[in-house]
Amino acid sequence: MTISAHNLWLIPLLPLLASASCSVIRRRGRSLAATFAILAMAGSFILSCIALRTALLSPASHLTSNFTWFGVGDYAVRLGWLLDPLTAFMCVMVTLVSLLIFIFSIGYMKDDPNFKQFYCFLSLFAAAMLGIVVANSLLLLFIAWELVGLSSYLLIGFWFHKPAAAAAAKKAFITTRIGDLGFFMGILWLNNATGSLLFYDGGRGVLEPGSLAGLAAQTTVGGLAVSTAIGLLVFCGAIGKSGQFPLHVWLPDAMEGPTPVSALIHAATMVAAGVFLIARVYPLMTADLGLAGAPVHALTVVAFIGAITALMGACIAVGQNDIKRVLAFSTVSQLGYMMIALGVGSWVAAIFHLLTHAFFKALLFLGAGSVIHAAHHEQDMRSLGGLGRRMRVTFGTFAIGMMALSGVPFVFSGYWSKESILHAAHEWDVSSLPFLMGLSAVVLTAFYMTRLVAEVFFGKARSASAEHAHENSGVMTVPLVILAVCAVGLGFLGTPAWPWLQSQLTGSTMPAHSLLEGGGLTVLSIVLVSVGIGTGWALYARHPRQTEDVQDPLERAAPGAFGFLAARMRFDELYLATFGRANGYIAALADWLDRRVVGKIVELAGRMSQSAGRFNREADEEGLNTGFNAASDELRLAGKLYSQAQTGETHGYLRVLAIGFVVLAIASMLGGSR
Secondary structure, eight states, X not given: OOOOGGGTTHHHHHHHHHHHHHHHSOTTOHHHHHHHXXXXXXXXXXXXXXXXXXXXXXXXXXXXXXXEEEEETTEEEEEEEEESHHHHHHHHHHHHHHHHHHHHHHHHTTTOTTHHHHHHHHHHHHHHHHHHHHBSBHHHHHHHHHHHHHHHHHHHTSSTTSHHHHHHHHHHHHHHHHHHHHHHHHHHHHHHHHSOOBSOSTTOSTTSHHHHHHHHHOBOGGGOBHHHHHHHHHHHHHHHHTTOTTSTTHHHHGGGSOHHHHHIIIIISHHHHHHHHHHHTHHHHTTXXXXXXXXXXXXXXXXXXXXXXXXXXXXXXXXOOBHHHHHHHHHHHHHXXXXXXXXXXXXXXXXXXXXXXXXXXHHHHHHHHHHHHHTTSOOBGGGOOOHHHHOHHHHHHHHHHHHHHHTOTTTSHHHHHHHHHHHHHHTOSSOSHHHHHHHHHHHHHHHHHHHHHHHHHSSOOOSHHHHTOOOOOHHHHHHHHHHHHHHHHGGGGSBTTBOHHHHHHHTSOOOOOOTTTTHHHHHHHHHHHHHHHHHHIIIIISSOOSSTTSOOHHHHHOHHHHHHHHTGGGHHHHHIIIIIHHHHHHHHHHHHIIIIXXXXXXXXXXXXXXXXXXXXXXXXXXXXXXXHHHXXXXXXXXXXXXXXXXXXXXHHHHHHHHHHHHHHHHHHHHHHHO
């Protein structure tokens, strides 16, 4: 069974219809809303699997279905759908992870009064992400992109009665809009330069050789190729959505939403959109690489932004005590790895890590949700402890996710995808800095994840919430088991010995390599992972925290540095002191201009209008009306006199005629005598 590109719109349509259905269901229809959402996502997953089979039949081709949306004069706005291995793999990942999160949410949100509304927003979120994936038009992608932003606002602020949740939703929405402004400018520029926004259109698409050659041949300020400038503007959108430095500050605050939302945002949907976007427009990003003397290449910027983000996110995660915030900064760091891969020229490695990360990060977030649900919504690691014995399924699956994220070698998927990125960065001839920063993040990742597991699951319970915690029902643990299996098995689809995934993504056969090839780097990576896990074990597992008020070992050793990391490197304070203060000054200036300049001008105009009104009134009443009234009075008097002469008596009329005749006769005689 296959599916054509013409029918690809059915994949996002099903969750969109589920969202619409949930919006009109009564609040009491909780089961009905969950059923609609889960069945729709299951249907989309089946269609995605069929689409994957279709795409793999001819992986080197781009199957498209383009159509005219509307026309203005001779100009037509055209949209379309695109099916290729990148689209198909992303659709399968998004629908499968979303489906498991939807099922998990039945147990996690069962007591929430807005249960059905939650599934309405979840379905809209998934539909928007799938719209991004199947789009063959940058305009259609941007429409779905903005729907993702709207959905994230609704879900992050789902518990809007909490001030922190409402503030986090606004922060996420506004921060990502900053990046989206650059993205939108890039879209306008690209459309103006090429006359189209379709990716593939029979040789006329913006990602096809003809358009790319024209964009690369044109230059703008400082000799920058137009393709590079547009690529950097598009990358601004990815910086915002994927939480890259310096627009990463919204992503940790998104933890204020329900944990299934955090899993969906950080694993399969919103943050994955930025990485997917750069992979989709990769031909545009690389159009300038053959140009000699180009001042800067778009991918160089991508690589360094990714390296800074990877190391920064890992450092901050070390100092966090909220279980979800540790995972949030872990997401920031792992997205940085993906951007490194994109920047150093290996978009396939970035997508490989994106796919593996989606499963083990969803596993970790849902595992954290299982802990939080069992511990009566306690999220502080210092107040947990001892849950390994009470929640064996959650502990076992969470440990698998932890080892996948840490890059424990040979078994877990995260190892293979992370290694592919490090090898690509090591071979980059522009700079070794992204590679070195990536290696540094390897140690930190293994360390903070070991710290997290030790604090939550080892030792003894340090609060009543942890003491009374117990394993959750199957509706929450079965998705964890499925995700754990994927976190292990998915990596074997892209090992050096069998690079099947890479071959399907590129449409060309990738040569197999020995697992020991590049042995020095492999050994170094394994050593770094071992150092990170060993250090975390020595500090937190061998001597677990006894009470929640015991000072952290790192805090005792370096209180200033630990406090700096715990405060998230004070980026929020920095932005508040700079951009926030500048915004305050601009607002004050705008207020002064409004009151003192614009307001005065408006007031003067109002007074002038009043004076003109008074003048018009006086001219009307004293001039026009007085003259008109006087003339009317004279006419009225004349008419009255004339009317008195009209008596209707024949004798009277004859007398007047006789008198008139006599007067005329006398006048004639007098005239004749002269």
